Amino acid sequence: xxxxxxxxxxxxxxxxxxxxxxxxxLGSFKTQDEFLNNPTTALPESxxxxxxxxxxxSAVATYLQNSLLTVLPSLALIVVFGTAAGFxxxxxxxxxxxxxxxxxxxxxxxxxxxxxxxxxxxxFNLHLTGTLWPLIITYTAIGLPLTVFMMATYFRAIPxxxxxxxxxDGASVIRSFVSVGFPMMRNSVLTIALVQFFFLxxxxxxxxxxxTDDSKRTVQVGLLNFTGQFGVVEYGPTFAAICxxxxxxxxxxxxxxxxVMRGLAAGAVKG
Amino acid sequence: xxxxxGDRKSVAILLGPALLVYSLIMLVPMLWSLxxxxxxxxxxxxxxxxxxxNFSKLFDDPALPDALWFTVKYAVVITVGQxxxxxLLALLYVYFLRRAGSVIRTLVFFPVVLPTVAVALxxxxxxxxxxxxxxxxxxxxxxxxxxxxxxxxPGHAFLVVALMDIWRSMGFYAVLLYAGLLDIxxxxxxxxxxxxxxxxxxxxxIVLPLSLPVLVSSLVFSINGTLKAFDSIYALTGGGPGxxxxxxxxxxxxTSFAYGDYGYGSTIALTLTMLCLLVTIFIFRGxxxxxxxx
Numbered sequence: 001x002x003x004x005x006x007x008x009x010x011x012x013x014x015x016x017x018x019x020x021x022x023x024x025x026l027g028s029f030k031t032q033d034e035f036l037n038n039p040t041t042a043l044p045e046s047x048x049x050x051x052x053x054x055x056x057x058s059a060v061a062t063y064l065q066n067s068l069l070t071v072l073p074s075l076a077l078i079v080v081f082g083t084a085a086g087f088x089x090x091x092x093x094x095x096x097x098x099x100x101x102x103x104x105x106x107x108x109x110x111x112x113x114x115x116x117x118x119x120x121x122x123x124f125n126l127h128l129t130g131t132l133w134p135l136i137i138t139y140t141a142i143g144l145p146l147t148v149f150m151m152a153t154y155f156r157a158i159p160x161x162x163x164x165x166x167x168x169d170g171a172s173v174i175r176s177f178v179s180v181g182f183p184m185m186r187n188s189v190l191t192i193a194l195v196q197f198f199f200l201x202x203x204x205x206x207x208x209x210x211x212t213d214d215s216k217r218t219v220q221v222g223l224l225n226f227t228g229q230f231g232v233v234e235y236g237p238t239f240a241a242i243c244x245x246x247x248x249x250x251x252x253x254x255x256x257x258x259x260v261m262r263g264l265a266a267g268a269v270k271g
Numbered sequence: 272x273x274x275x276x277g278d279r280k281s282v283a284i285l286l287g288p289a290l291l292v293y294s295l296i297m298l299v300p301m302l303w304s305l306x307x308x309x310x311x312x313x314x315x316x317x318x319x320x321x322x323x324x325n326f327s328k329l330f331d332d333p334a335l336p337d338a339l340w341f342t343v344k345y346a347v348v349i350t351v352g353q354x355x356x357x358x359l360l361a362l363l364y365v366y367f368l369r370r371a372g373s374v375i376r377t378l379v380f381f382p383v384v385l386p387t388v389a390v391a392l393x394x395x396x397x398x399x400x401x402x403x404x405x406x407x408x409x410x411x412x413x414x415x416x417x418x419x420x421x422x423x424x425p426g427h428a429f430l431v432v433a434l435m436d437i438w439r440s441m442g443f444y445a446v447l448l449y450a451g452l453l454d455i456x457x458x459x460x461x462x463x464x465x466x467x468x469x470x471x472x473x474x475x476x477i478v479l480p481l482s483l484p485v486l487v488s489s490l491v492f493s494i495n496g497t498l499k500a501f502d503s504i505y506a507l508t509g510g511g512p513g514x515x516x517x518x519x520x521x522x523x524x525x526t527s528f529a530y531g532d533y534g535y536g537s538t539i540a541l542t543l544t545m546l547c548l549l550v551t552i553f554i555f556r557g558x559x560x561x562x563x564x565x
Contacts, residue, residue, distance in 0.1 A: 006363070006367040009363060009367075010363070010367070010368070013360070013363075013375070013379065014378070017378060017379050017381070017442075018378070020393055020394070020406075020438075021393075023397065024396075035403050036402055036403060039404075040406050041406055041409060077292075080288075081289040082289060084285040084286070084288065085285065085286050085289035085290065087285055088282050088285035088286035089286065092277060092278075092281065092282050093276050094277055094279065094282050100286070103298075104289075107293060107297050107298075109495070109547060109551060110297065110301060110544065111499045111540065112499070112501070113499075113501075113519075113520055113524070113536075113539075113540040114300075114301050114304050114540045114541070114543075114544050115296070115297055115300035116524075116527070117300075117304055117533045117537055117540075118299070118300035118304050118307070119296065121303075121314045121533075122300075124314045124315075138296060140292055141292050141293055141295075141296030141297050142297070144289050144293050145297075148289060163276065164276070167275040167276060172275075172278075173275060173276065173278050173281035173285075174284060174285070177285060198384050201386065202385075202386040202387055202388075202502075203502075204387060204501070204502040204505065205501050205502060205524075209524075209528070219386070220386055220388040220389075223386075223388050223389065223392065224388055224392075224506055233402075235396075235403065238392070238396075242389045242393060245386055245389045246385060246386075246389055249384055249385055249386065250381070253384055257377045257380070257381075258377075260380075260384060261380055261446055264383065264443065265443075265446055265447050265450065268447060268488075268492045
C-alpha cells in the first residue's frame with residue numbers, strides 16, 4: 001500500500017514522456033480529413049497508409065543526405081584533430097600547454113552568435129554560401145573545444161609509462177600516438193563521436209545561417225520550412241517528416257543508449 | 272625520454288590542425304566580431320564606420336531591455352525547472368525504483384537526444400488550438416474548460432516553451448543527479464532510519480546536503496546552456512507573439528539577418544557574451560567560497 005503513490009508517479013512520468021511521441025507516430029498515418037474531423041486522440045483509421053511517408057520522404061531525402069554529408073566529415077575531422085590535440089596537450093611535455101588547454105576551454109563558453117557574422121562574411125566572400133563547406137568547416141571548429149578537453153582528460157588517466165616505454169622502444173612521438181595512444185582511446189573516441197553527432201545533427205543556428213540554398217538544407221532547417229511550405233498545413237506529411245527524424249535517432253538510441261547517456265553526462269560542461 | 276615526449280615538431284604536427292581550425296573559425300571571428308561593433312551595414316550592403324553609435328543605441332533601444340529580461344527570465348525559470356524536476360526524478364530512481372529503474376531511466380532520457388526542431392514542431396501541434404484541436408486543448412475541453420490559444424498570449428507561449436524545455440531535458444539532469452545520489456552511502460540512511468528519521472527527514476538532512484555539490488554543478492551547466500538558448504525558441508514560437516519570447520540570441524539573429532545590421536547584431540552578441548561571462552565568474556566565485564567554508 002505504501003508504494004502506491006510511487007507507482008502513480010512512475011505511471012504519470014511514463015505517460016508524460018511517451019504520449020507525445022506515440023501521438024506523433026499515430027498522427028503520421030492519419031489523412032488530412034482525419035486530422036480535421038476526428039478527435040485528436042483517436043487512432044488512425046489505417047496503419048498501412050504510407051502516403052504521408054512517401055510525400056514526406058520526397059523532400060526529406062535530400063535534407064537527410066545533406067545532413068549526412070556535413071555531419072560525417074565534420075565528425076571524422078573532429079575526432080582525428082581533437083584526439084591528436086588532446087594527446088599533444090596531455091602526454092607531451094612542453095611549455096604553454098596549460099595555457100593552450102585553457103584557450104580551447106574558452107571556446108566551450110563562447111555563444112555561437114559571437115562568430116556567426118564574421119564567418120558569414122568570410123564564406124560569402126569566398127563564394128562558399130551555396131555549398132555545404134561552411135557547415136563542415138564550422139561544425140569541425142565548434143566540436144573541437146569539448147573534444148580536445150575530454151580527450152585530454154581521458155589521456156590523463158593513462159599511465160605515462162606506457163608512452164615512455166614506447167619511446168624507449170624507439171617509437172617516435174607520432175608513431176606512439178598512431179599505434180599506441182589512438183588505439184587505446186578507441187572506446188572514448190566512439191563515445192565522443194556519438195556525443196558530437198547529436199550536437200551537430202540537432203544543430204539549427206549554424207545550419208540556418210549558412211544555408212542560403214533550398215537544395216542544401218539540413219534535416220533540421222528543412223523540417224522547419226517543411227511546415228511553412230504549403231498554404232494550408234498538411235498535417236499528415238508534416239507528422240511523417242518529424243517522425244522520420246525521430247525514428248532515425250531512436251534507431252541509434254536503441255543500440256547505443258547506455259553509451260549515449262554516459263557520454264552526454266561526461267560532456268555536460270557544454271551545458 | 273623527456274626530450275622524445277617534448278619534441279617540438281611532433282607537438283606542432285599533432286596540435287597544429289586543431290589549433291589552426293579553432294583559431295581561424297572561432298578565435299579570429301570573435302575578435303572580428305568585436306571590430307564589427309564599430310560599424311554599421313552588412314556583407315551585402317557594405318560597411319560604414321559608426322564609431323560608438325551601436326553602443327549608444329544599446330541604451331536607447333526599447334527592444335533590448337525586453338530581450339535581456341526575457342533571456343534572464345528564461346534562463347532562471349528553465350534552470351530551476353530542469354534541475355528541480357531532474358532532482359525529483361533522481362530521487363524517484365534511487366529510492367523508489369532502485370536499481371531496477373534502468374529501462375525507465377533510458378526511456379526518460381530519450382527526448383534529450385531528439386532534435387530540438389522535431390520536439391518544437393511536435394509541441395506546436397500538441398498544444399494547437401485551431402484548425403486541429405491538439406491533445407492538451409482536447410483534455411481541457413473534456414473537463415469542461417475552454418481551449419487556450421497557447422501561442423497568442425505571451426504568458427501562455429512562455430509556459431509552453433518552459434514545459435517543452437523541461438520535458439526534453441529532465442531525463443538528462445535526472446541521470447546526472449542520479450549518479451550523485453548513488454554516491455551517498457546506504458549505511459548513513461540506515462543509521463538515520465534506525466534513529467527514527469522518516470523518509471522526508473532523511474532527504475532533508477542527509478540526501479540534500481550531500482548532493483549539494485552535484486546540484487550546484489547541474490545548475491551551472493543548465494544556466495550556461497539556457498542563457499544561449501536559440502533553437503528551441505526559434506522553432507517553437509519564433510520569438511512571438513510579437514517579440515514576447517525573444518531572447519538576446521534571437522534578437523541578435525533578427526537584427527543581423529532580417530534587418531541586415533551586422534554592427535548592431537555584433538553589439539548584441541557582445542552583450543550576450545558579457546552576460547555569460549559575468550554569470551560564470553559569479554558562479555565560480557560563489558562555489559569557491561563554498562569550498563573554502565567546507
